[in-house]
Amino acid sequence: MSNDTLQIRRIGIDTYHENVAYLNRECAFYRAEGFxxxxxxxxxxxxxxxxxxxxxxDDSSIVHSGELGLSEQAFQKLNIDEGALVTVEHAEPPVSMDAVRRKINGERLSQDDFTSIAKDIAETRYSKMEMAAFLVATGQNNLDRDELLYLTRAMLDSGERMNWHESLVADKHCIGGIPGNRTSMLVVPIVAAHGMLIPKTSSRAITSPAGTADTMEVLAEVNLPPERLHDIVRQERGCLAWGGTAKLAPVDDLLISVERPLGIDSQGQMVASILSKKLAAGSTHLIVDIPVGPTAKVRHMRQALALRKLFEFVGDQLNIHLEVMITDGRQPVGRGIGPVLEARDIMQVLENNPDAPFDLRQKSLQLAGRIIEFDPDVRGGQGYAIARDILDSGRALAKMNDLIQAQGAKTIDFTPGTLCHEVCADQDGIVTHIDNFQMAKIARIAGAPMDKKAGVDLLKKIGDRVQKGEPIYRVYAGFSADFKFAKTLAADDNGYRIGVEEHVLKPLVAF
Amino acid sequence: MSNDTLQIRRIGIDTYHENVAYLNRECAFYRAEGFxxxxxxxxxxxxxxxxxxxxxxDDSSIVHSGELGLSEQAFQKLNIDEGALVTVEHAEPPVSMDAVRRKINGERLSQDDFTSIAKDIAETRYSKMEMAAFLVATGQNNLDRDELLYLTRAMLDSGERMNWHESLVADKHCIGGIPGNRTSMLVVPIVAAHGMLIPKTSSRAITSPAGTADTMEVLAEVNLPPERLHDIVRQERGCLAWGGTAKLAPVDDLLISVERPLGIDSQGQMVASILSKKLAAGSTHLIVDIPVGPTAKVRHMRQALALRKLFEFVGDQLNIHLEVMITDGRQPVGRGIGPVLEARDIMQVLENNPDAPFDLRQKSLQLAGRIIEFDPDVRGGQGYAIARDILDSGRALAKMNDLIQAQGAKTIDFTPGTLCHEVCADQDGIVTHIDNFQMAKIARIAGAPMDKKAGVDLLKKIGDRVQKGEPIYRVYAGFSADFKFAKTLAADDNGYRIGVEEHVLKPLVAF
Incomplete structure (x- = not known):
């Protein structure tokens, strides 16, 4: 073997999104190049x-001095055989970090700047640290709306773009923050049953106790290869899949892998993330759901309106037919919080079970109605009634079952985690407030979404009368450490306020 | 072995500042806890x-399912024997990240916030990503001067603090940005020869081609255990050591390990970093050197004055006697850029060699003179003359030799890298400008500071007359790849401007 090359060795270490290479300290390269x-x-x-x-x-049994070890993901990405010869050199830092540093210094960036940043991120030239720097520098109010348009376009252009060859490809998206708000799993079967194309791909939870992909995964496979996804959509007019396997707006996925552990979430990045993903997925018509309430992501009507304008501005420039619905975000939607409990709620609505959560049904019908009105053949104002007929007649349930079969049905088991703790009212009265953040936090600490059976099941909602000692919700967990932490958290602040009629929190929006 | 514990295995992988643990995918813990x-x-x-x-x-020969592997540094930090039993659980994210998120959202943080952030960073609860988020969120103009005081105090309190039990412990610090500016290696021998205590610890280069520690390392050991450092200072009244081994302001080192690869460098963090380190090192009197020039870190006099006020404000609050000197930062100081070349310049000045760079000598004497005037027994205005006498008489050289012997002398070899490229003037005229950034970049790309013999040797400075084809500087490298990149960079922009007398850049400050 020449002095210039090293033999590739596959190292069975899983380093997730990060490529890791292993060099022996005695390796000639390591010593010569001053790595x-x-x-x-x-x-x-x-x-x-x-x-x-x-x-x-330092351990030659892992790699010896003539070898270059690659972590599992890196080995697969390089896509050559073990034992093949490679050369190694210093990687220059990504050139576009200059633009990130200019942004940190308060400069305004151009379309070219964002394009080169997105390209470097897509080619995994950025470390997690560098992505964190970019996210914080462009977070909060640090992007004006033109920069936001540039960022969205750059993220869109960083990956492939689907084309469904139809003039109307519908989609919906909620900005998040409301536990239990799994309307997509009702909207998609209703809209697809109406015959409109709605190829919905969703993310997994970022900072919440469940994302649509996590919840759908209780019922069916969501990790589908792109060809299979296409076939399902063609046959069923819709799908409920995880978006991560398609090569759409890959920058978005990489940025989310940093946002998630950091727990940061800015409005500008949210708009860019949502619109780049939807446009890449080939959507032509989109409803964006912005819940507003004191413990929602958006707390005041003026913020909701500002965010609506941002969506409209970027959406119009990028040629997507977009409508924003500002909705009631005072409290969680439905009863369950966590994948299994939310999947149970959804199936109750689809089955027209009289115990099904009414708010989840109503909100889903409103969203589905607005989407159905994108159909040029539907008369304005008729969408809601059409959606309701599809749900009441069982056609939505039938469509959901078709989707489950097509994606790959799972053995359905709605039994929640075996460890259960009831949280009870500490006084007589009426539920006046429920804190979305606290409920989400309790469900997450209990183990959701990783532990699908973990979460919170709400027995009382705002406006319900309760007696002292009566259970208001149950916490479910599968593991004792999680259970202990969740109980402590709920004991510290159970997220509910109980008071008198006059203090009941009124919705900020009318329906 | 019980089901609750794992056996520690030391894994010979060097993961630098980051602790890494290795768990087999089949490990009961990994499977049960949903890691x-x-x-x-x-x-x-x-x-x-x-x-x-x-x-x-996935490879049981690295760790099997009953083991927990720890990377080299992590194993040493945990400080238990191989084979000992440990338990593993989810680490909760650091609580103080809430404060970082509030900062990202534009809030002002309190002393308590900064204290808990510094504590969590010092206890290595922050990932590199989280540190990057903190650095960008508190970068640029995002800290007011009270917050800067809180941050400095928090960084100071995060580690140990030295006490020299003397009323006057002198130090100097330059904010950096000027290649070749190795005045500390002249100031310390002069001031120590005068009898004042000046226990100087320095950092290695962060984004520059050489730090004082890198350059001193050409002459002597700089990596000294704290007890040894103490003994040397007691005996010699000074030292020129690397500060990294002492447990002073450890947060600063951790933050620098993120700033360095990101190439970010904010004024607020600079003030906090410098003052926390100096206070932790027990300094009572400090001269801060702020070079100003169009390609220096500080480009305008108004910025230099604002930075001076920041240093003075925080310094006064934290009880250090601090003086700021605003100096000429138009061009590199001395001739050499890179550890070996800079060490050569310094020894020439100490040896009163007639070819020694005059600007390096003058600046060092001015700084040393200001420090000597901290001595209550020295009459105001006499510092410079005392410093000059110490240098001219050979007492500074003798002190430097004593320091080198005490720290551990190296075999001195000022031969630069074997690969040499001469950059020549493209026209007749006078050197009007030299770009500090570009010269530093060429020296870094050539291999400095990792390759101590690499760098740039300036043959002409601002105001010098040159003829077309006459060499203006030489680039030295030890490795062909570095050499090639450096030549390309110099061909692209050699960093010099040659013109007529009237265009010669004038200093922004008078001396």
Whole structure:
């Protein structure tokens, strides 16, 4: 073996989104090139290139001095055989970090700046640290609306774009923040049963106790290869899948993998994230749901209106027919919070079970009605009635069952986690407030969404009368550590306020 | 072995500042607790605790399902024997990230917020991503001067604090940005020869081609255990050591390990970093050197004055006697840029070599003179003359040799890298401008500071007359890839402007 090359060795270590390369400290390359631990290197093998973070190894049984080890994901990405020869060099830092530094210094960035940032992120030239710097620098009010348009366009252009070859491809999206708000799983079967194309792909939970993909996964496979997804959509007019496997707006996924652990979530990035994903998925018509309430992401009507304008501005520039619905975000929607409990609520609505949560049904019908009115053949104002007929007649349930079969049915089991704790009212009165954040936090600490059976089941909602000692909700968990933390959290602040009639929180929006 | 514990295995992988733990995918813990790759876990072993990032392993020869592997640094930090039993649980995200998120949202933080952030960072609860978020959120103009005071105090309180039991402990610090500006290596021998205590610890280069520690390392050991450092200072009245081994303001080191690869550098963080380190090192009197020039860190006099006020405000609140000197930052100081070349310049000045760079000598004497005037027995205005006498008489050289012997002398070799490229004037005229950034960049790309012999040697400075084809500087490198990149960079922009007398850049400050 020449002195210039190293043999590839596959190292069975899972480093998630981060490529890691392992070099023995005695390796001639390591010594000659003045690499440092955690610096980035470029691995080249006949045409294929890969950037990876360097870990230095002192144990020759892991890699010896003539080898370059690659973590599982890095090995797969480089896509060459074990034992093949590669060369290694210093990776230059991504050029577009200059633009990020200019942004940190308060400058306004151009379309070209955002395009090169998105390109470098898509090609995994950015470390997690660099992505965090970009996210914080462009967070909050640091982007004006033109910059937001540039960012959205750059994120859209960073990946593939689907084309359904139809003039009307519908979609809906909620900005999040309201536990239990799984309307997509009702809207899609209703709209698809009406015959409109609604190929819905969703994310997993970022900071919430469940995303649509997590909840749908209780009923069916959601991790579908793109060809299979296409076939299902063609046959069923819709789907409820996880969006992560398609190569759409890959920058968005990478940024979310940093936003998630950091727990940051800015309005500008939200608009760019949502619109780039929807446009990449080929959507032509989109309803955006913005819940407003004192513990929602959007707390005041003026904020909701400002956000609506941002969506409209960027949407119009990028040629998507977009409508914003500002909805009631005072409290969780439905009863269950957590994948299994939410899936149970949805099936109750679809089955027209008299115990089904009424608010989840109503909100879903309103959203579905607005989407159905995108259909040029539907008379203005008739959407809601059409949606209701589809649900009441059982056609939505039938469509849901078709989707479940097509995606791959799971053995359905709505039994929640075996550890159960009842939280009870500490006085007589009426439920005046429920804190969305606190309820989401309790459900997450209990284990949702990783533990699908964990979560919270609400027995009382705003306006309900309760007696002292009566249960107001149940916490479910599967693991004792999670259960203990969740009980402590609920004991500290149970998220409910009980008072008199006059203090009941009124909705900020009328329906 | 019980089902609740795992055996510690030391994994010979160097992960630098980041603790990494390796769990087999088949491990009962991994499966039961719903860990995710790259999530953070807490490792507990009779009283000792450690936070680590989780890597999931599929190769039982690295770790089997009953073991927990720890990277080299993590193993040393946990400080228990291989084979000892530990338990593992989810690490909760650091509570103080709530404050960082509030800062991202534009809130003002309190002393308590900064104290808890610094504590969590010092206890390595922050990932690099989280530190990047903190740095960007508190960067640029995002801290007011009270917040800056809180941050400095929090960083100071995060580590140990030295006490020299003397009423006057002198120090100097330059904010950086000027290549070749190694005045500390002249100021320390002069001031120590005068008898004042000046225990100077320096950092390695962050974004520059050499730090004082990198350059001193050409002559002597700089990586000294704290007890040894103390003995040297007691005996010699000074030292020129690397500050990283002492446990002073550890938060600063951790933040720098993120700032360095990100290439970010804000004024507020600079003030906090410098003052916390100096106070922790026990300094009572400090001269801060702020070079100003069009390609310096500080470009305008008004910025230099604003920065001076920040230093004075925080310094006064924290009880350090601080004076700011605003200096000429139009061009590099001395001739050499890079550890070996800069060390050569310094020894020439100390040896009163007639070819020694005059600007390096003059600036060092001015700084040393100001420090000597901190001595209550020195009459105002006499500092410079005292410093000059110490240098001219050879007492500074003798002191430097004593310091080198005390720290551990190296075999001195001022031969620069074997690969040499001469950059020549493209026209007749006078050197009107030299770009500090570009010269630093060329020296870094050539391999400095990792490759100590790499760098740039300036043959002409501002005001010098040159003829077309005459060499203006030489680029030295040790490795061909570095050499190639550096030549390309210099061909693209050599950093010099040559013109007529009237265009020669005038200093922004008078001396």
């Amino acid at each position: 440092q631990a955690l610096s980035k290197i470029k691995v080249c093998a006949n045409g294929n290139k890969l950037l990876a973070v360097l870990n230095v190894v | 995710q790759a790259l999530s953070k876990i807490k490792v507990c072993a009779n009283g000792n605790k450690l936070l680590a990032v989780l890597n999931v392993v």
